[in-house]
Structures are given as C-alpha cells and as structure tokens.
Amino acid sequence: MKGSRCRLLVVLIFFPFLFNSCSEKQDFDQFEDLSITPTLASGIFYLESDEATINAAGDVGVFYVQTINFDAFNEEFVAERLLEGTIQYELENTTTKRIGIAIEFLDENGDVLDVESFIVEPNMPEVFTRDVFYGPGGRSIDILTTTSSLRIAVGNLSDSTSVSTTSDPKIKLSSGAEFLFRLK
C-alpha cells in the first residue's frame, strides 16, 4: 500500500515536471544575422603655427611640408571592415596671412589618391569647418583603404612682413574622423 502510494506521488507530482518539460522552438542560426557596426572616432592631425614662423619663411611661400606615414586605414583588419566615414577639418586663422593648405593622400608608391585643399582667409572671425564623406554617395572608400601616407603642405599666400594686432595670432588646422566599421 505504502509502495503504491509512493509511486503515485512520484508519478503525479515530480517527474511530470522533469520529463514533460518543453521549450519553444529555438533558431540558433539567427546568430548569423547579427550585425555589429560601431562608429569609431579619433583625432587625426593637428598643425598650428604662429605668425612669426610664417614671416620667418620669407617669400618662399610654403613654410611647412611634411610626408607622414599613415597606415591607420590600410591595416588589413581595418581596410576589410571599413564601411563609410567622414573626415572633419577645422581651420582657424587669426594671422594677417592668407594661407593655402593641401593634404594629399598617397598610396604605397607615393602616387596621389586624393587631395583636400583649403584657402584660409586672414583674420577669420569664426572657425571654418569642412566635412568630407567617404562611402556610398561620397568619395570612394578605397581612397582611405589604400592610403599609406599623408603629405601636408602649408603656404603663405600673402606678404611676409605684416603682423596681426591680435593677441598670439596663429593658423590652426584640426582634423578628426568618424568611421563606420563592420565587426560582424
């Protein structure tokens, strides 16, 4: 009697939970649909020069030119995942000089892939900004993924004697980038 009561309890109470457990249908292949596309931001290049340095270059015109190895974009991991992005340039000029700036994107052979040029007027009251979009509808993303170095040239398009009356006159070039990557 006791044995049958035990069996009944076991059957009725306990095991139904364990053996009649169920689960909704799961589809683990959904993982393949996961899309991870972070936006990464970083400063790229900053140049500042005082007016005295510009004047010291005399009538040469170009007072700064530099080629910089820049493999940030063409690293394999980055190049394969780069979807689109924007490079933002900001320019300030409180000198009396009209300044010309050229940023050339060079490939491994030193060939020019793209050029970003600026003419900066003297005594600019506000910061000048320019956003350059790379990707669908914009410039080719291949420009970035094959860029191996940047050549930056800054020239004085005015005289080399005038001096601004403002405090600490300078020309400043700032640049930063926001890029969309596909991690998965």
Added chain:
Amino acid sequence: MRKGIKLIFVIWFGMHALYAQNKQLLYDFNEIPQSLMLNPGVKTSEKWHVGIPVLSGLSFQAGTSGVTVNDLFADDGIDFTTKVRERVLDAMTRKDDFSTTNQIEGFYVGFRGRNRPDDYYSFGMYGETDIIVYWPKDLALLAFEGNGGANIGRSFDLGDLNLRGEMLNVFHFGVNRKLSNDLTVGARAKLYSSIFQFQSIHNSGSFRTSPGQNNVYVSSIVADMQLQTAGVKGFYDILDEDTSTTTKDLTSLFTKRVLLGGNLGLGFDAGFSYNLNPQTTITASILDVGFIYNSKDIQNYTLRGNASTEGITVFLPEDINDVNNDLWQELVDDIEETLPYEENNSGYISLRPVKVYGSIRYDFGEANGRSMENCGCGVNMERGGGKSGIYRNSVGGQLFLMKRPRGIQPALTGFYQKRLGRTLSLKTTYTVDKYSWTNVGLGLNLQAGPVNFYILGDNLLSYRNVADSHYASLQFGFNIISWNDN
C-alpha cells in the same frame, strides 16, 4: 573572428548557468547524507552511509540574471540584431551575470564512531566547476556602438570586465558531533586540488573620447587591468600542439591535477543545529572558507597605465626641424609605452567563494507509534530521547548568502517538508533571488531498504519553456545507508 564571437555566444548561452550554488532543497534535508556537505552540524541519524561512486551526488545549476536563451533565439521573426540591442544592450546591467556550477561526487563515506556514537565522521572527494562572467556592459556598448556618434564624451568603464572561474577537486573530512539533545555541531576540513583557475576581478579604468583641447577629438584611457590564470596554459599548450597524443596528454595532465599534482589549497566548513524547543530548530553553516595558492603554470596578463592622444600634432616653430615621417608610428609607440600590455608568471592566492546558510524549522504532525517503530532510525536517535525526526511535517525559512566578485548575493527560501514514514520524504521550496522570483522547487528522497535515492529539481515552473528560464538546477544521487546492524 566570426567563429570566435559565435563561440563566445555559444559558451555563454550554452552554459547559461547559475551560480547561485544555493542548494536550498538539499539544505537541512537530513534524510539525505549529502546534506552534511551543506551543514556539517546537521542532525544525523544513520550508522553509516556509502555513496555510490560517481552517482552519489551530481548537481548541475545554471542561471542568468539577464537575458535568457529564449529571449534571443526564439523563432519569433524579430530581427536578431534588434533583439540583442533591446534585450541585452539596453536591458542588462553590469550586475547581471552568466554563471555555472556543477559538482560530481567521486566518493563519499560516513560512519558513526564505535566508541563515540555521538560522533559521525564523513570523508570523500568531489569535483567542482564554478564560472561566473558579469555582463561587461560598457565594453559591450563600446564594441557595438563605438566611441563615436552619440558616445562622444561618454566614459566607458573598463572595470565592467569581471570574471572568475575554476575547476578543482576537493578532498574532505568532517566530524559531526551531537553535544546534547538540543545541539549538534560539525566541521569539515578541505584540501583543494586545483585543475585550473582564472580571474579578472579587480579591474578599473576608463576610456573616453571627447572634443579635444587642440584637435577635433582627444581619446584618453586609464587602465589598471589584470587577468590571472593558473593551470590554463598547460591545457592550452597541449591543445595548441594538436599532436596524435593530445587526448592522452590532456587526460594525463587532468589526472595529475585531480590527484594533488597542481596548485593546492586549504579550507573548512562549519555548522550547527540547535533545538529552540522540541519542535523548533535553527541551523547555520559556513562553507568553503579557504584559499588556493596558485604557484604552478601561471600566466598573467596586465594592462596598466594611462594615455591620451589627439592624433599627430605639429606645433611650429617647435617642430619645424622635425622631418621624421614616422610620426604615426611614434604616436602608436608612445601609447604602448605609457599603456604597456605585459605578461608575468607571479603566483597569486585565489579565495574560494564563501557560502553561508541559515534556517529555522518548525516541526508538527507527530507520527504514530507504528511509524516510529519502522523508522529504522536510530543509533543516535534512539539514544537522543527527543522526538526529532518523528514529526511528519516541517515548515520554515532559509537564508543563503554567497560571496561573489561584486559583493554578497542573497537568496531567501520558504519550505515545506512532508515525511511519509521513513520511506519517502518530499520537500518543496519557494526561493527569491536575483535569478528568479518564481522559483518553486521540489525534492524527493526515497529510502528502499538500505538504498537511498534522491532527486531535487529547482525552478520547476520554468520547465514549461526551459529555454526561457533564468535558472535551473538538478541534483540527484544514490547512497547505501544503514541505521543499525541489520
């Protein structure tokens, strides 16, 4: 890369485990010898017991305080990325965790002292695996969203990375002593034989990108991060070699570590049971107060320092003569110098996760004399003179506390236990903890002659859809028990 990410997902949601090593069904279920492992001071009545090797005690627990398998992988037609966004990234916090614990008893034996029948000695060996990974919320957001866009100015907390895991074998010996009819105390010494251990639990630091003082953006990182591992590299090296003897080598290393050939540690358990009156009993125990000294097969990884960059910077006239065209590489080198990633082999001490149990139990429904005659109980019980063990019903509450990397984790349990003679005993529990507020468990202990079988299942309501469960645990085992010389 894709396989790597998938592997991480599979591991996390595959183990979708517990921790909550809380064994509320087994605690103070003194008809089951394994209850001694949760309270060395539990009331014991048997003369001796032998656990059937490997089958005497198996427990598997799994829990996730955040997302469930069903939340993500249900075939519901919702875009998977949207589900990850809404149910993981937006919903889970750094306090949520994925964790797993399982125990397998190798052997477990207990016997009453011939000359001191009030003493019950027990010893044995069991293997245990504990892994807990807290949800690294800020790091996940950084990977998913990046530091740009709306996250400009946001500080990502590197301390969100917090994980701990170990596999070990435990040799133990315990003494349970009935000091009086009202008080039973016990203690258990433990020798830990570590198979592997890893932890990254004291990380701090932040990563932030914001508008720069000079350039458009400045990115700053302050990091004090460390991953300590012991015993992992040995297994990794064997797998990495991938020779024809890989399986044999793995087995050999595993066996060596199980049998005290790896890192060792010491610990103890203690507990008591005290009758406030003939029908009311309070109990408490503290488990795994101990440590492992990790000195062999150590491989630690550190990232300490701070760095800040606005990109390549040129200031004229100061840099007018710097014609170096490797400014980018210099920048990278500077960051690596101020924020070095290093490896070392320094030994370290890992603490065992301390657990504390407490309970109060009220017994009622006195059994009739016939039931008592057949109970078989007795060496200790007969001499005890009390009525403990002859009540058909018990009701009470239990408290469980566990030390975890991010503080004490509590669980509160109410229970009811029903004894049907000495053959069958049932215990049901309702437990509230961080994993579930609807955790109803049921345990069964069956005594068929000398053969004892028990099975304990938690969170039974979740069995309607196991994949949607935040917590699941199952324990079962077989023992041979003797109460007298028959």
